[in-house]
Amino acid sequence: METNPTALLLDLAAQAQRVSDRKALHDLLSRGHRAWCEGVADVQAGVDRETTSLSEAEFAERCALRARRGSRG
Secondary structure (H helix, E strand, O other): OOOOHHHHHHHHHHHHHOOOOHHHHHHHHHHHHHHHHHHHHHHHHHHHHHHOOOOHHHHHHHHHHHHHHHHOO
16 A cells, blocks of 8 residues: 555545545545545644754744745746
8 A cells, every 4th residue: 555645645536537436435535535634744744843943033034935935836
């Protein structure tokens, strides 16, 4: 079984395209929800690891930099 949440979500989406049975779709959705939550938890843990040692000023600077990068689209 896939352990990477992103890869698992993509795999589940591909499977869902070939399934019409309501129960099977529900099962895929349930598995996808768990994978999504796991992915969010991984991101949160990564952010925590990266920012734990930062001062408030360093943290604010990093957030501002990320916001500018994100606004460029």
